[in-house]
Amino acid sequence: MKIRKAVFPVAGLGTRVLPATKAMPKEMLTIVDRPLIQYVVDEAKEAGIEHFIFVTGRNKGMIEDHFDRQFELDATLKGRNKTAEMEMLARDQPEAGAMSFTRQQAPHGLGHAVWCARDIVGNEPFAVVLPDELVLNSPGCLAQMIAAAEKLGDKANVVAVEQVPTHLTHNYGICGVGARNGNMFEIDGMVEKPPQGTAPSTLSISGRYILQPEIFKILETQERGAGGEIQLTDAMIGLSKTQKFYGVEFEGERHDCGSKAGFLRANIAFAMQRPDLRDELRATMERYLAQ
Incomplete structure (x- = not known):
């Protein structure tokens, strides 16, 4: 089946970048001049996603407002002949009915957030996109994964993977590597945040x-795992007993915008891709580096 829907878990508190996220959703923090959530929605659009499902929490109304029409702004821009700005906003505007919002009413973890979208997703394969992780590449990470999934056929689960230093494997979900075909391989095991020295790979x-969609039945009864939360990786391990999982080493530069250092690096990386910004930014960075 075609992958038409994507779930965006956006209920997190963003504690790693406080105090910026005390009153503002972390997904609305800007990389250059666009909020994080816009980047991942654009990535999903490029990949052919038609329905965007946001699992939200308290104080996340700004995300819904961002994707809504603002008639006062439209009228002001039109009155001032701001044609370029009007065209930009029109490109970002989703079609009516293309976005759904549901609540995760308590912070029970990523697995629980995905489970909250079960009725909207229904009985079809779907994507999950974490909005605080940006991948700088064209085609985008999700488009690469969907292309791989189409080659694999029905009932294939696909996850994006990247190399991490050995001494940091205990901070991540790590997968074991089975039969390989280019940048894609069969996953022969997964473990969430393995103790140092026990990871099956890097x-x-x-x-x-x-x-x-069978992941929802598993998540429904999934016990709490690392951090006392319902972990998506644990449910994936359960599903892997009856369905195959594949890893795709994607092309592109990943930025963890949920950390302060990662957020700053992402701003530099994305700004350097902009012809209207790169020269001035480079000159500014050279001046500071020379101090």
């Missing part, structure tokens, strides 16, 4: 997933 599970 390939970490990144914030992009393509999952079959």
Whole structure:
């Protein structure tokens, strides 16, 4: 089946970047001049996603407002002949009915957040996209994964993976490596945050997933795991007993915007891709580096 829907878990508190996220959703923090959530929605659009499902929490109304029409702004821009700005906003505007919002009413973990979207997803494969992880590449990470999933056929689960240093494997979900075909391989085991020295590889599970709907039944009764939360990786381990999982080493530069250092690096990386900004930014960085 075509992968038409993507789930965006956006209920997190963003504690790693406080105090910026005390009153503002972390997903609305800007990388250059666009909020994080816009980047991942654009990535999903490029990959052919038609329905965008946001699992939200308290104080996340700003995300819904961002994707809504603002008639006062439209009228002001039109009155001032701001044609370029009007065209930009029109490109970002989703079609009516293309977005759904549901609540995760308590912080029970990523697995629980995905489970909250079960009725909207229904009985079809779907993507999960973590909005605080950006991948700088064209085509985007999710488009690469969907292309891989289409080659694999029905009932294939696909996760994005990347290499991490050995001494940091205990901070990630890590997968074991089976039969390989280019940048894609069969996953022969997964473990969430393994103790140091026990990881089956140095390939970490990144914030992009393509999952079959059977994951919801497992999540419904999934016990709490690492951090006392319902972990998506634990449910994936359960599903792997009856369905195959594949890893895709994606092309691109991943940025963890949930950390302060990662957020700053992402701003630099994305700004340097902009012809209207790169020269001035480079000159500014050279001046500071010379101090």
